[in-house]
Amino acid sequence: MASxxxxxxxxxxxxxxxxxxxxxxxxxxxxxxxxxxxxxxCFLDRFGPADTKMRVEPHPHIGLQTxxxxxxxxxxxxxxxxxxxxxxxxxxxxxTAGNGISHSEYSIGDDPIPLxxxxxxxxxxxxxxxxxxxxERHTDLPNVALPAVEGTDAEATVxxxxxxxxxxxATVHTPIVGAEIVVPAGSTVRLPLDVEWEHxxxxxxxxxxxxxxxxxxNDLLYLGDSRDHVDVSSAEGALLFLLGGEPFEAEIVMWWxxxxxxxxxxxxxxxxxxxxxxGGPTGRFGVVDGHDVRIPAPPLPDVRLMPRxxxx
Numbered sequence: 001m002a003s004x005x006x007x008x009x010x011x012x013x014x015x016x017x018x019x020x021x022x023x024x025x026x027x028x029x030x031x032x033x034x035x036x037x038x039x040x041x042c043f044l045d046r047f048g049p050a051d052t053k054m055r056v057e058p059h060p061h062i063g064l065q066t067x068x069x070x071x072x073x074x075x076x077x078x079x080x081x082x083x084x085x086x087x088x089x090x091x092x093x094x095x096t097a098g099n100g101i102s103h104s105e106y107s108i109g110d111d112p113i114p115l116x117x118x119x120x121x122x123x124x125x126x127x128x129x130x131x132x133x134x135x136e137r138h139t140d141l142p143n144v145a146l147p148a149v150e151g152t153d154a155e156a157t158v159x160x161x162x163x164x165x166x167x168x169x170a171t172v173h174t175p176i177v178g179a180e181i182v183v184p185a186g187s188t189v190r191l192p193l194d195v196e197w198e199h200x201x202x203x204x205x206x207x208x209x210x211x212x213x214x215x216x217x218n219d220l221l222y223l224g225d226s227r228d229h230v231d232v233s234s235a236e237g238a239l240l241f242l243l244g245g246e247p248f249e250a251e252i253v254m255w256w257x258x259x260x261x262x263x264x265x266x267x268x269x270x271x272x273x274x275x276x277x278x279g280g281p282t283g284r285f286g287v288v289d290g291h292d293v294r295i296p297a298p299p300l301p302d303v304r305l306m307p308r309x310x311x312x
Contacts, residue, residue, distance in 0.1 A: 121259065176244070273294075
């Protein structure tokens with residue numbers, strides 16, 4: 001993919017109602033109508049902050065990894081591999097769908113609780129997308145100090161990939177970065193970037209100016225590539241999430257919970273899920289223990305699904 005150069009484009013999130021038993025709205029920043037991926041990151045939701053009782057029944061995925069990063073509250077993950085893991089602040093659940101997996105997500109307890117989290121998807125390359133599914137839980141992620149240009153040093157938690165010379169233990173299949181960064185009040189900090197990668201910064205809490213551009217809460221600022229650093233400043237303190245990586249070369253078709261390369265591939269996955277849900281032989285997506293129902297797949301559109309092209 002040709003270099004796009006330095007950019008400073010705000011991708012404002014849109015509100016998406018999820019409905020059903022989950023009964024909550026989310027803010028969705030990716031995919032954006034003009035930008036389907038940033039590196040291999042292909043999806044970003046923020047659900048919360050809200051007092052809610054999350055009940056996401058078993059549903060399928062193909063061709064991607066799910067990255068759950070809680071900010072407030074606890075989430076229980078169960079999947080068709082037999083994984084059963086509670087997740088809280090500072091920990092990472094990473095699920096690799098490969099050729100097919102199903103999972104559920106519940107908030108902890110029977111009553112509504114304060115809940116706030118970031119949910120990402122990472123699209124898998126050809127070498128991994130037809131492989132076996134997997135699940136990892138990481139409770140001890142590496143931190144790195146970022147020297148301040150002015151004020152107090154910032155601290156980054158490397159969630160996925162590599163940042164500032166520090167690598168996350170989580171499995172990745174493309175050159176990528178995902179890092180949470182805490183910027184103290186009154187500080188300016190320089191974030192090191194790979195000049196061949198594209199990057200974006202999301203403001204999660206507080207106030208921030210990135211590359212001399214002030215962000216609103218939940219804005220995702222696309223920085224393009226060709227930068228070896230970017231300066232960020234905060235008056236009152238900020239929590240950021242940096243995401244990026246090597247530009248993803250393949251065009252992808254995303255529909256519902258699937259990431260593929262063609263309409264026919266998506267349609268086969270949908271048929272497999274519906275057949276298993278109707279009592280057919282289980283295999284591709286498996287069974288999540290402890291559940292009596294699955295989320296049915298929505299109807300396919302009347303037109304063929306096509307890749308979303310970049311317009312940035």
